Amino acid sequence: MSVILETKQLCKFYGAGENQVKAVNQVDIQIEQGEFVAIVGKSGSGKSTLLHMLGGLDTPTKGSVTLAGKDLYRMKEDALAVFRRRKIGFVFQAFNLRFHLLMSGKILYCHVGWMGEKWMKR
Structure with a gap:
């Protein structure tokens, strides 16, 4: 190993x-x-x-x-x-959730990073 x-x-x-x-x-x-x-x-x-x-x-x-x-x-x-x-993957003690985002926004945020309102257009 x-x-x-x-x-x-x-x-x-x-x-x-x-x-x-x-x-x-x-x-x-x-x-x-x-x-x-x-x-x-x-x-x-x-x-x-x-x-x-x-x-x-x-x-x-x-x-x-x-x-x-x-x-x-x-x-x-x-x-x-x-x-x-x-x-690297992280699981935090605190959830660090972004409650103001729709589920689609949370998924996109995790995969491509925050891109302002560009994700909304998709």
Whole structure:
């Protein structure tokens, strides 16, 4: 099997000085293709922060995330957005639903991204 996801010295810090919070501190992970992994821990232990960095949603303070051979945080923002859209799926704790859209709009939003009113014409 090959490594599909790897982190090296992954850190996410908030604040500075004595008020600094180390939400994720020097995490090294290697997950091989086909492996099933669970991230578990107490509330506030950094699970969501870690997952957001693994999925390219939140930038680490230090360290790297390599997913499917791509170093996520060396990619330009546009390329990362395309990579996320094509290669990564998310299920959030909060639904993040767009109640103001019709079902057709929600489907189009997920597949092609928000394009203003262009989707209405289709």
